[in-house]
Amino acid sequence: MNLLRKLTALAALTMGIAFGPMAPALLTPAQALTQQQELIDKSRITFEKLIGSYEFGELPGYLKRAKAVMIFPDIFKAGFVIGGEGGNGVLMVRDPSQGWSQPAFYTLAAGSVGLQIGGQSSESIFTIMSDKALQAVLNDQMKFGGDMSIAAGPIGKGVGANTTTNLDADVYTFAKTAGLFGGVSFNGAGILRKNDWNAAYYGAGTLPQHIVIDRKVSNPNTKDLVNALSPY
Template sequence: MNSLRNPVTRRTFAFGVAATGIALAMGKLAPAAALTQQQELVDKARITFEKLIGSLEFGELPGYLKRAKAVMIFPDIFKAGFVIGGEGGNGVLMVRDPNKGWSQPAFYTLAAGSVGLQIGGQSSETIFTIMSDKALQAVLNDQMKFGGDMSVAAGPIGKGIGANTTTNLDADVYTFAKTAGLFGGVSFNGAGILRKDDWNAVYYGAGTLPQWIVIDRKVSNPNTQDLVNALSPY
């Protein structure tokens, strides 16, 4: 301790202690790295899936999911209007291979506009079960539009969890939507599903197409594992 009697040494020691304290404080108070938009959507998709798959309202969803070619999960589709309405939201597409299981998620967006007597707003967490190869190919080719040649129907509600007696599979796509707000029901007729090439490129690499992610499985991101695991029982 005698060395601390030297004024220069004391100043150097004090500066070192102060610098260490500041560094520790900064380390303790530094915020965690912010999630990217893409990762946030992946995490929200998992939460939405787990919420709906375990809901008594959608007791037949597991049965439909086990027969589906693919699934799209939209954590937040917002629909609002005053005479002229519109809806939109971002989601993910995942395809099941009988041998490889569920694919990584590819990013998509839903967009639609409508005109009519409508007042109010509604937010819905939605799962689309894609039942036909035609519908899946339409999504991959960026030509999916609900209604007309691509039939969409509301999935049944209010039955037992895990029901496997699903027989009515006439529609190309079934929707299971948990809504909040006031709008008078959920209808997706006329809505279009478009791929988000920019998001797929950010998350998986430049030039990545949905086909590479969900069919060819050329690319992957380890941060999707929790979502993939959530779907794996189905």
């Protein structure tokens, strides 16, 4: 998707955030499955890229201490008077005895009004460090900032370094960016469940709780992504 198409799509998203809900697009099951599998495959590529990057050398240490992880292969931020950001991603939860769960589908969305012009795309991994933050995601009540603290993960340490810092934030972000904005801030962004995608991919009525906590459902096409996380 080129820059113009992304700006157009995101403008529609942010107008909905700023001025009210928009009618959801209707997808056939075949289309939804294609989009979901593409997101899972892109999430694996993003994870492998960032986990092996010297720039994010402390990410493995944070991940090993995390309750859960969210992977967003493409969060696109754009602004022209009305700004906003959005992107789809997956949530995976680690159980000490069962390892990493199947991925549940989520979306990130935020809107703002101000004098801003530019565009930025980021591949991002969020390490969820507290039970409070994980429950907020599962309950569809996650909004960064305020009671739910978010901080940028450290940059420039050696690959595979063990994390010794006091982890006092609920969520840490590791984001690889390109574009015109100077930095990445997710304060004010909301994380929302994509219940239609979860149901289409795993079966009718499937919620994130069923996927990542109860582990009632699975899809064999998630194997590569789950295997990529298994060492951590």
